[in-house]
Amino acid sequence: MDYERAGAERKLQLQELESLRLEAYENYRLYKEKVKVVHDKSIKRREFQPGDLVLLYNSIIRLMPGKLRSRWDGPYRVERVEPYGVFHLSHPSSSELIKVNGHHLKLLNGEKMAKNQELEIFLLEDPPIAGD
Template identity: 70%
Template structure:
């Protein structure tokens, strides 16, 4: 089962149910809606099928749900399209210790047209085989869990491990007094 990071997926009752039925619970990374995109597309298609086979009042859609699910699951075209799509997916590969930049999709500043959406370099701590990377910024002890599609390799100078910040102040030019 894949879920977002919502707190309603973290409780004893659900954990016990998943364990009882042998279901593995994977948590999607934040700010990556494509992870749940397959569920959204499936729900939209099933809704479309139900609209076609159900009466205009749509009061008895639950009796038609089994037929709609059967129709949805037996579509060959969907499998062909998925195979073509999956061939084009390129997994990002970063090794622990490498420096990467994170794409900030939430940046919404007016003067930010010229501002880069790529945030300062982070060090890769751990890489999971399914595309999730654990990152650490040198000025923070926290570890971030990020999807690989939001990362790119940092090619700049090597990151300093020190937490010191060097600030250079520019003096105002002298003004003439009459």
């Protein structure tokens, strides 16, 4: 008689454990959905049109950092845009096209200034010398 009661208790414990496991999976799925929504809000969509001047991120410099070395190469011109963020670039000194991911590109500042027609100039002066 004790064995039957112990067996029934064990089955109840296993069912309770299974329901806890399913609840944990559901909570995890809901958490992942919320995190994905927050992450997707922070992603910047980069839209480039053919003819735009862009800079290309040089990932090799990351391995050999230099204090004053620029991490961006360019300017390159966007020649063709493909789906899923693939861009074909051409360099002014070469005729071949480079295929890159849009995450490695940023719009050249000179191009933005030409479109906005607005430029702010700061004149710098030498600081006064203490002996004068």
